[in-house]
Amino acid sequence: MLVNPPPTLHQPEIWSDQFNDFICKKASTKFEPTELVQLQLLLVEVLLVLVEVLSVMVEVLLVLVEVFLVLVEVLLVLVEVLSVMVEVLLVLVEVFLVLVEVLLVLVEVLSVMVEVLLVLVEVLLVLVEVFLVLVEVLLMLVEVLSVLVEVLLVLVEVFLVLVKVLLVLEEVLSVLGRCLIKDFELRPNVQDLLQHAFIKQIAGREKTLQKQLMELIDLNQQMGVIEKTRHERIHTKKGSNMKPHHQALDDVEDLAILEVLDENTITEHLQQRYTKDQIYTYVGDILIAVNPFHKMDLYTQQNSKMYIGAKRTANPPHIFAVADIAYQAMVSYNADQCIVISGESGAGKTESAHLLVQQLTVLGKANNRTLQEKILLVNNLVEAFGNACTVINDNSSRFGKYLEMKFTCGGTVVGAQISEYLLEKSRVIHQAAGERNFHIFYYIYAGLAERKKLAHYKLSDSKTPKYLQNEHIKLVPDIVGSAFYKEQFEAVEQCFKVIGFTLEELGSVYSILAAILNAGDIEFASVASEHQTDKSNITNMAVLESAEAPQHAMLSIYITPVGPRIRSPTLEPAPILLRGGRGTVTDVYMYYYHSPDKPGSDGLVPIMFMP
Numbered sequence: 001m002l003v004n005p006p007p008t009l010h011q012p013e014i015w016s017d018q019f020n021d022f023i024c025k026k027a028s029t030k031f032e033p034t035e036l037v038q039l040q041l042l043l044v045e046v047l048l049v050l051v052e053v054l055s056v057m058v059e060v061l062l063v064l065v066e067v068f069l070v071l072v073e074v075l076l077v078l079v080e081v082l083s084v085m086v087e088v089l090l091v092l093v094e095v096f097l098v099l100v101e102v103l104l105v106l107v108e109v110l111s112v113m114v115e116v117l118l119v120l121v122e123v124l125l126v127l128v129e130v131f132l133v134l135v136e137v138l139l140m141l142v143e144v145l146s147v148l149v150e151v152l153l154v155l156v157e158v159f160l161v162l163v164k165v166l167l168v169l170e171e172v173l174s175v176l177g178r179c180l181i182k183d184f185e186l187r188p189n190v191q192d193l194l195q196h197a198f199i200k201q202i203a204g205r206e207k208t209l210q211k212q213l214m215e216l217i218d219l220n221q222q223m224g225v226i227e228k229t230r231h232e233r234i235h236t237k238k239g240s241n242m243k244p245h246h247q248a249l250d251d252v253e254d255l256a257i258l259e260v261l262d263e264n265t266i267t268e269h270l271q272q273r274y275t276k277d278q279i280y281t282y283v284g285d286i287l288i289a290v291n292p293f294h295k296m297d298l299y300t301q302q303n304s305k306m307y308i309g310a311k312r313t314a315n316p317p318h319i320f321a322v323a324d325i326a327y328q329a330m331v332s333y334n335a336d337q338c339i340v341i342s343g344e345s346g347a348g349k350t351e352s353a354h355l356l357v358q359q360l361t362v363l364g365k366a367n368n369r370t371l372q373e374k375i376l377l378v379n380n381l382v383e384a385f386g387n388a389c390t391v392i393n394d395n396s397s398r399f400g401k402y403l404e405m406k407f408t409c410g411g412t413v414v415g416a417q418i419s420e421y422l423l424e425k426s427r428v429i430h431q432a433a434g435e436r437n438f439h440i441f442y443y444i445y446a447g448l449a450e451r452k453k454l455a456h457y458k459l460s461d462s463k464t465p466k467y468l469q470n471e472h473i474k475l476v477p478d479i480v481g482s483a484f485y486k487e488q489f490e491a492v493e494q495c496f497k498v499i500g501f502t503l504e505e506l507g508s509v510y511s512i513l514a515a516i517l518n519a520g521d522i523e524f525a526s527v528a529s530e531h532q533t534d535k536s537n538i539t540n541m542a543v544l545e546s547a548e549a550p551q552h553a554m555l556s557i558y559i560t561p562v563g564p565r566i567r568s569p570t571l572e573p574a575p576i577l578l579r580g581g582r583g584t585v586t587d588v589y590m591y592y593y594h595s596p597d598k599p600g601s602d603g604l605v606p607i608m609f610m611p
Helices: 012-027 033-179 190-194 206-230 263-274 301-306 319-333 349-364 369-386 439-450 475-480 483-499 503-520 541-545
Strands: 280-283 286-289 400-407 413-421 524-527 535-538 572-579 585-593 603-609
Touching (some): 349 400, 369 400, 369 439, 369 483, 439 483
16 A cells, blocks of 8 residues: 555656655666656556546446446336236236127027027917918818808799799789779679689698798787887886885886885985986986086996997996987987976086987987087087076076987988077076176177287276176176186187188177177166157267277177168168066167268167167
C-alpha cells in the first residue's frame, strides 16, 4: 500500500516527486529525470488507456443493462402472453364443456326423436287400422247403397201403385161427377152405375174391401188421437189429470189441473211461487206474470233457444213459451193468432210486449237484419211518445196498443204494424199531482240542450215550459242535466234513423214537439162582445213576437193534415183537437196566414179558442 495517496493530475510536481521516490524505492536505483518523465508519460498513456477501457466497459455495462431491461420487458411480455394463453386455454376448456353438454342434449333429443318415431309408427299402425275400418264402412255403405237402390225400386213400385190409385181416383171422380149432375134427365140411374167399369171390378171382393176400409178407419182414428196429444188441450174437468188441493204448492205450474180453482187458491199459489222467484204460472191457456220489480236472468239467449219448438210441459212457465205456442200454431194451421196482454198499471204489460216481440222476431228469423232492428226498436219509439211517469209507474203506457206482426207462409217475419188508440191526449197540457208529461218532451229538451240547440227551436234554457212545469221538477238539474234523458234522446234518435227517417224529417219531428211546448206558453183571456159570443185574445204577445220569422219552431210547422196548404192573404182555420185540463175538450183553431207583401212570411198562429 502507498503511504501517501498518489498525486492528482492537477499537481504534476508533487506527482513527479512521489513517483520518482516510489520508483527509486522499488528499484533501488535512481533514474534520470528524463527517464522518469518518459516513464511518467508512459504511465499516463497507460492510465488514459485504462480510463478509455473503463469508459468502454461502462458503456458496455450500460448496454448490458439496457439489454437486461429489454430482456426483462420481453420476459414480461412472455408472461402476459402466457397468461393470455392460459385464459384462452380456460375458454377452450369451457367451450369443450359446453360442447359436451350440447352433445348430451343432442343425445337426449335423439332419444326423444326415436321415441317420437316410435309413436309415429304406432300412429301409422292406427291409421292403417282406421283405413281398414273405413274400407269396411265403405263396404257397408255399398251394401246400404244397394239397399237404397232396392228401396228406390220399391218406391218406384209404390209410385206405379199411386199412379194406378190416381187412375182409380179419376174413375171414382168420373163416377161421382156423373152422380152429381144437376140435370135429372142426364143423371145416370142405379143400373147404369152398376154397369160402370169401376163398379164392376169389385165384384166378388166386397168383404175384403169392407175389412180394408175398417182398418183404414181405425188407423185414421189412432192418428187423430196422437195429433191431439201433441197439442195438449188443457181443461178443468175432473179426471185423471186433476191434482188434489192439498198437494205441495211448488209442484203446480198449471193451476188448471187443480181440483179446486178459486180466487183464494190462485192467490195462494201465486204468492208461494213469487217467493221463490217463479213469476210465471199457467192457468190453462193463460199465462199469469207477477212483476218481480228487479232484474231476473230469465231472458237470455240460452232461455230463448230453450223454448223454441219445445212442448209446453218440458220447461217451466215462461212468456217465451206463449210466443212459441202462438208461432207454431200459426205455422202449423196457417191461421192468424192473437195474444192479449192485460193487467193493472205497473204490472209489466209493456215489458211483456217487448219480450213477446223479441221472441217472435227470433222465431221469425228475418232475412233482413235491419227489418229485425226496426221491429224491435219501433216499440221503444212509440213508448217514448205514449208513455209517461205516473204516481205508481215510472213508465206507464198512456194508450192502447195493437201490434200486428206479419209472417210468410213459411214463418219468416216480413214486417210489423202498430196501431195506437185511446191516447191520453189531455196529458200534454195537464198532469195530475206527482205525475209528468210524455217522456219525449223531457228527452228532446235534455238532448237539444246537450247539443246547444234549444235556441234554434226557441226553447228557453232557464225557464221551464208550462207543459213541463211541476213542483218537484226543476229545469236545469232535473231535465237539462239528466244523464238518463240524454241517453234516451240518443236512443230515440237512433230509432228514427233505423226506421228510415231522414235528418230533415227528424228535424221536423223536433220542431213539432218544440212547437207544442211553445204553444203551451201562450196565454189567452176572454173578450166580451156585443153579440155575447165567447172569444179570446192573446195576453202575452211577447211570446209570439219573440218567435217571429219562419225559423221559429212553432211557425215553421204547417199543420194541414188534409189537402194542400191554403195560400191566401186571409186567415183560414186548420182545426186541431186538444184536451184541456179538468176534463174539458176544446177545439183549438190554428190559423194559417200568408202575406203577399212579405215573401217568406208563411206561418201558423193560434188566434183564439172557439168552443
